Amino acid sequence: MFVTVFGQKGGVAKTCTSVHIAASWSLKQKRVVLVDADRNRSATAYGARGLLPCPVVPIEAAAKATRSAEIVVTDGQASSNDDEIKNLVEGADFILLPTTTQSRSIELTVEMSQMLRKYKVPYAALLVKVDARKGASADQASELLQQFDIKVLKARIPLLSAFEHAETEGVTVDQAIDNRGRANPRRMTGWSAYEDACQEIEDLYNEHSDASQIVSPIVSPIEWAA
Numbered sequence: 001m002f003v004t005v006f007g008q009k010g011g012v013a014k015t016c017t018s019v020h021i022a023a024s025w026s027l028k029q030k031r032v033v034l035v036d037a038d039r040n041r042s043a044t045a046y047g048a049r050g051l052l053p054c055p056v057v058p059i060e061a062a063a064k065a066t067r068s069a070e071i072v073v074t075d076g077q078a079s080s081n082d083d084e085i086k087n088l089v090e091g092a093d094f095i096l097l098p099t100t101t102q103s104r105s106i107e108l109t110v111e112m113s114q115m116l117r118k119y120k121v122p123y124a125a126l127l128v129k130v131d132a133r134k135g136a137s138a139d140q141a142s143e144l145l146q147q148f149d150i151k152v153l154k155a156r157i158p159l160l161s162a163f164e165h166a167e168t169e170g171v172t173v174d175q176a177i178d179n180r181g182r183a184n185p186r187r188m189t190g191w192s193a194y195e196d197a198c199q200e201i202e203d204l205y206n207e208h209s210d211a212s213q214i215v216s217p218i219v220s221p222i223e224w225a226a
């Protein structure tokens with residue numbers, strides 16, 4: 001399965017999302033490779049300490065590195081260039097659009113979805129950086145996206161400082177420690193939200209494959225040969 005995380009410009013949590021879904025599948029014993037297709041190479045920088053559970057490779061090295069992968073997660077370059085989008089979509093089985101609850105972010109996801117609609121690849125929005133104190137705004141964002149016929153994952157990624165701490169340390173959020181060096185108490189809510197998102201993506205992908213009668217390439221868990 002090829003999952004591409006894509007969408008608008010900097011800061012919407014594309015890299016954070018790519019890292020966490022790749023790591024989550026990886027810990028479920030799937031052979032996962034995270035491909036860094038962003039010119040800024042932020043996923044590569046995130047994984048540079050070698051503390052992520054899956055390899056991170058630049059797009060130029062992806063062909064060989066992904067040869068035996070079951071799941072390839074691509075941290076995509078933000079783009080509105082038609083050709084780039086076409087290539088990206090044709091190379092994906094599922095496209096994930098991280099979206100915040102801010103109206104500009106929702107607008108951009110709606111625009112992106114209008115471009116993606118021409119293709120048959122399934123896609124969904126994932127609400128990220130959701131402030132727990134503003135639950136209503138996430139509900140509104142979700143409703144708005146759905147009014148534009150955009151599938152929105154039920155999983156919502158909470159806004160947590162633990163994500164920033166994790167990135168600084170080069171680990172996933174479940175391993176995050178706070179400024180005083182203590183395990184961040186809310187870290188697991190962030191981690192389990194990404195686990196839930198992965199499950200939903202697999203289900204949507206399988207539904208879509210069944211509908212188009214493609215045999216699912218997700219095979220039973222096999223240990224990732226290091």
Ligand SMILES: Nc1ncnc2c1ncn2[C@@H]1O[C@H](COP(=O)(O)OP(=O)(O)O)[C@@H](O)[C@H]1O
Pocket residue numbers: 009010011012013014015016017042128129130157158159160161163164165167
């Ligand atoms: N759920 C979250 N809560 C808090 N901070 C987050 C969350 N997700 C990502 N971040 C932080 O937001 C910043 C931008 O995220 P990043 O994944 O690099 O975005 P993008 O790849 O879209 O540019 C980073 O500092 C990251 O640690």
Ligand SMILES: [Mg+2]
Pocket residue numbers: 014015016038042043
């Ligand atoms: Mg990025």
